[in-house]
Amino acid sequence: MNFSNIKLVVSDMDGTLLNSQHEVSERFLKQFQQMKAKGIHFVAASGRQFQSITHKLSSIQDDISVIAENGALMQHNGNTQVLLKLSPSDVNTCISLLRQVKGCYPVLCGRKAAYIESKDDAFISEFQNYYSAIQQVSDLTQVKDDDFLKIAVFHFESTEDFVYPHLDSILEQFQVIVSGQNWLDISHKEANKVFALKHIQTDLGVSPEDTMVFGDYNNDIEMLKLAKFSYAMANAHPRVKATAKYTTSSNDAYGVENILELLLSGR
Numbered sequence: 001m002n003f004s005n006i007k008l009v010v011s012d013m014d015g016t017l018l019n020s021q022h023e024v025s026e027r028f029l030k031q032f033q034q035m036k037a038k039g040i041h042f043v044a045a046s047g048r049q050f051q052s053i054t055h056k057l058s059s060i061q062d063d064i065s066v067i068a069e070n071g072a073l074m075q076h077n078g079n080t081q082v083l084l085k086l087s088p089s090d091v092n093t094c095i096s097l098l099r100q101v102k103g104c105y106p107v108l109c110g111r112k113a114a115y116i117e118s119k120d121d122a123f124i125s126e127f128q129n130y131y132s133a134i135q136q137v138s139d140l141t142q143v144k145d146d147d148f149l150k151i152a153v154f155h156f157e158s159t160e161d162f163v164y165p166h167l168d169s170i171l172e173q174f175q176v177i178v179s180g181q182n183w184l185d186i187s188h189k190e191a192n193k194v195f196a197l198k199h200i201q202t203d204l205g206v207s208p209e210d211t212m213v214f215g216d217y218n219n220d221i222e223m224l225k226l227a228k229f230s231y232a233m234a235n236a237h238p239r240v241k242a243t244a245k246y247t248t249s250s251n252d253a254y255g256v257e258n259i260l261e262l263l264l265s266g267r
Contacts, residue, residue, distance in 0.1 A: 110146035159184035
């Protein structure tokens, strides 16, 4: 396989670049330095909070681009900008609906912090794996003075089975994506990773033929279509495997790193 034209590598975080312990490997960090030396730009594209992504990639954060909150926030060329956000009215509509869904835990994701109402210790323990800037509040609909990027929803069993079926009334108004086994994201209708990635490709003068993308869940599907070399992880959702042109090993078996090794050896 000829990787000689690759100028841009894009990876999801959870279930893809991060292992099951939510860790970035030292192997990847070494590979990143090699990619940088060869003029290959790296983008971390995630449903995660911006602060959480940069915390995980703190040693390289100034040399990469970041797509956070499923494309609602982007850092590129040293500039961080909100691309698309929810209005206070949007927040009220969604939170009111989610309060009627049994077993779900909403997270209001702002630029400054992620806000939660729940005091459930088990949920908070899970939540803290994905968010670093956190505020607990009594009422999510009363949060002011922030840009609202999305509403994330957690369910201990499956958001696809137990939350998504209850959201029919908002599907035309918002982007609703199952982003993991336990997570679902509600965003501005136009917000997705592709919206931000196209900005980066255009700015860098990079085409899909020059792009490599890795992903594992439904919020990666459209992004995978923007790359000639698109990879689904072995642990990916069936829809992601059906979309990607290629597959690699799981996130716990260095699926991203194994392909990057081939990319670098070919350069």
